[in-house]
Amino acid sequence: MMLSTPPATRTACPRSQKRVSGLGVCLMLLLLCVMASLMIGSIPIPFNDVWFSLLGQLTNADSTIILNARLPRTLVGITLGGTGALIQALTRHPLADPGVLGINAGASFAMVLSIMFFGATSTADVSRCSDRRGANRHHHRPLAARSANL
Secondary structure, X not given: OOOOOOOOOOOOOOHHHHHHXXXXXHHHHHHHHHHHHHHOOOOOOOHHHHHHHHOOOOOOHHHHHHHHHHHHHHHHXXXXXXXXHHHXXXXXXXXXXXXXXXXXXXXXXXXXXXXXXXXXXXXXXXXHHHOHHHHHHOOOOOHHHHHHOO
């Protein structure tokens, strides 16, 4: 009769548990970086002021700096980083950029169309063209009259 040895027991975590804990660590690091981005600047702002500004319980000059300058900058940075990672994941290419998917060409095409059909001469004009009130405001003035007022 042959004796069998018991299977070796693993002391390490299963693979899915490692991924979940790794994701948790990455999210905590992201939160730490976001708070650092909101606190650090030419005028350092304490953590308590940042926290109460985000909760809407503080309305001083520091709160205005956080909500109108630093928070949008941070959110745009997170969004651009996320879209870059998404493009790299979709194309499975670590050096992929928006030009691979034709995003640059599409943006250029939209600018050409806005200049041709709406007479846009700057990015401010393009944003007004997308807004109904802004598009109607300059509807009857020719391009030469609009550029003379600049």
